[in-house]
Amino acid sequence: MSHQTVIILDFGGQYNQLIARRVREQGVYCEVRPYTTPLEELKALKPVGIIFTGGPGSVYDPAAPQADPGLFKLGVPILGICYGCQLLAHNLGGRVAQAQDGAAREYGKTGTSFDTGCKLFRGLPAESVTWMSHGDYMEKVPEGFHLAARSAACPNVAIADEARGFYGVQFHPEVNHTAHGAAMLRNFLYEICGASGGWTMENYKETALRRLREKIGGGKVLLALSGGVDSSVAAALLAEAVGPQLTCVFVDHGLMRLDEGDEVEAAFSQWDVRFLRVNAEERFLAKLAGVTEPEAKRKAIGEEFIRVFEAEARKIGKVDFLAQGTIYPDVIESGAGDAAVIKSHHNVGGLPGCVDFKEIIEPLRMLFKDEVRQLGRELGLPEYLVSRQPFPGPGLAIRCIGGVTKEKLDLLRQADFIFRDEIAQAGLSGTMDQYFAVLTNMRSVGVMGDGRTYDYALALRSVTTSDFMTADWTRIPYGVLDRVSVRIVNEVPHINRVLYDITSKPPATIEYE
Numbered sequence: 001m002s003h004q005t006v007i008i009l010d011f012g013g014q015y016n017q018l019i020a021r022r023v024r025e026q027g028v029y030c031e032v033r034p035y036t037t038p039l040e041e042l043k044a045l046k047p048v049g050i051i052f053t054g055g056p057g058s059v060y061d062p063a064a065p066q067a068d069p070g071l072f073k074l075g076v077p078i079l080g081i082c083y084g085c086q087l088l089a090h091n092l093g094g095r096v097a098q099a100q101d102g103a104a105r106e107y108g109k110t111g112t113s114f115d116t117g118c119k120l121f122r123g124l125p126a127e128s129v130t131w132m133s134h135g136d137y138m139e140k141v142p143e144g145f146h147l148a149a150r151s152a153a154c155p156n157v158a159i160a161d162e163a164r165g166f167y168g169v170q171f172h173p174e175v176n177h178t179a180h181g182a183a184m185l186r187n188f189l190y191e192i193c194g195a196s197g198g199w200t201m202e203n204y205k206e207t208a209l210r211r212l213r214e215k216i217g218g219g220k221v222l223l224a225l226s227g228g229v230d231s232s233v234a235a236a237l238l239a240e241a242v243g244p245q246l247t248c249v250f251v252d253h254g255l256m257r258l259d260e261g262d263e264v265e266a267a268f269s270q271w272d273v274r275f276l277r278v279n280a281e282e283r284f285l286a287k288l289a290g291v292t293e294p295e296a297k298r299k300a301i302g303e304e305f306i307r308v309f310e311a312e313a314r315k316i317g318k319v320d321f322l323a324q325g326t327i328y329p330d331v332i333e334s335g336a337g338d339a340a341v342i343k344s345h346h347n348v349g350g351l352p353g354c355v356d357f358k359e360i361i362e363p364l365r366m367l368f369k370d371e372v373r374q375l376g377r378e379l380g381l382p383e384y385l386v387s388r389q390p391f392p393g394p395g396l397a398i399r400c401i402g403g404v405t406k407e408k409l410d411l412l413r414q415a416d417f418i419f420r421d422e423i424a425q426a427g428l429s430g431t432m433d434q435y436f437a438v439l440t441n442m443r444s445v446g447v448m449g450d451g452r453t454y455d456y457a458l459a460l461r462s463v464t465t466s467d468f469m470t471a472d473w474t475r476i477p478y479g480v481l482d483r484v485s486v487r488i489v490n491e492v493p494h495i496n497r498v499l500y501d502i503t504s505k506p507p508a509t510i511e512y513e
Ligand code: XMP
Pocket: 343, 344, 345, 346, 347, 390, 391, 392, 393, 394, 434, 468, 505, 508, 509, 510, 511, 512
C-alpha cells in the first residue's frame, strides 16, 4: 500500500492493541508484530518508525523477550515504552536495575517533569501526570542519551538520543491517564519519524477496492453475512468492488432482534449483488426444541448454521473465494494462549471446511472496529447498521434463559425494542457499549388490574466496557429505567416484573448464557 507504516513490536505488554489504535487515530498506519518476527520481514515493511511495547519481563531474565540488535542499525526512529524503554537502554550500553525496597518502582498516576526541549515533549507543559507501571528502572543511561523526564521517585523516566531518533519512556503514553500521551505519540510520529499522515478510511477504501478487484479478477465470491457490523462492512466493500460476482448468504435464524433481518436486507438493495436471505427460523427452532443447557444451545445453533449455509453453498456451486469479516483484534489475539473456555463463541469461523473454494479473503483483516465502522460509513451503509452494538452469533437464543420458543422470543424482541427505544430517546445510546433485555426463566406473582398474574421476570443488562473482556454495569438514570419498566409491563404480555442487572464482569459475563 502507498501509506507509511509504523511497526509496533510486541514484547507481551497489556496495552499493545491500544498503542496501535492510538497511532492510527493520529492518521498513521501501523501493524503489531511479535518481537520474534525476523528482521528481514520487518525491513520489508519499510517502517518509518518502530515502537517497542511494554512487557511483563525483566531484561535480565534469561527467558525475557529480546530485541534483534539489527533493529538499532536500520536508521529508523525507535520509541521504547516501559519494558521497551528498558530494552533500549540495556541494548545500547545502559544499565537496568530492579527497584529495591520500592524506591523508583512506580504504579499508577505519577507527577512527572519534562525537558520540553526534547522533541518528544516539545510544545507540552513542563509538568504533567503520567501513568506508570514498572518494577525495574534505568540505573545508568546509555551513551549518547540524555535524561528527558523525571519523577519524584525516579530520575530516569525518559531518555532520548535525538541524533539517532531513539526515545524511551518508563510510563505509558497510550493510556488516557497519561495527560499528554496522545500529543507525545504525535510528536514521535510527525516530528521524529516524519510521518505525513493520510491514513483515513476514505483513502483506505480506494486502495482496498483496487486491490480486491486485482485479486478477484472475474472470480466468484461467497460471503456469509450475519448482519453484524463486520460481515456487513465486508459485504459492502466487496459489493462495491465486484458487485455482480458476489453472493451474500444471509442465514436468518429467527433469533435476531426486532426487524433486524429486514434492515440488513434493505441496506444491500443499493448494490447489484446476489443477496440470498434464507429464512430458517423453523429449522433453528426445531433444533432448539427442548434444549435448555447454554452450551448445548450454542452447539445446536452453530451446527445448524453450518448445515443451512452448506446447503445454500451447494446450490451456488464452486466459488473462487470465500470472504470473511475477520478484523484486526481477532488477528492479533489469535494464538494468544489457551485460556479456559467460558463460552463457545459461535461465529462463521467454522465455515471453510464445508464450502468448495480456492482461497479465503479477509478484506478487514488490518482494521480496528472503529475503522471498520468508519469504512462502512464511507461505503454508504446506514448509520443504524454501522453503529450497531455487538450481537452474539447465537442471537436471542442465549438471552432467553432455558427453553427457547417462538412465543418467548417474540416477547423478548418487543421488550428489547422498548429498552433500546427509551435509551435512544434519552440520548444515551452512545454512552453505553452494549445493552439488551433478557427473558429469564423465573416466573413470579404480580397483580394487574384486580387480577393475579404469574408471569416472567425480564432482566435489563447494560455494560460499559472498552474490550468486552471486563465490563462494568452502566449507571442508567432511574427516570429512564422507570420509563422502560412501565412501558414493558404495559406493552408486553406475560412480563410482570422488570429487573436491572448490577453485576460487573467478572464475576458475571455480559450475556447470560
Ligand atoms: P460474554 O457473555 O462472554 O460476552 O461476557 C462478551 C462479548 O461477546 C459477545 N458474545 C458473542 N459474540 N458469538 C459472538 O460473535 C458468540 O457466540 C458470543 N457470545 C457472546 C457478547 O455479546 C459480548 O459482546
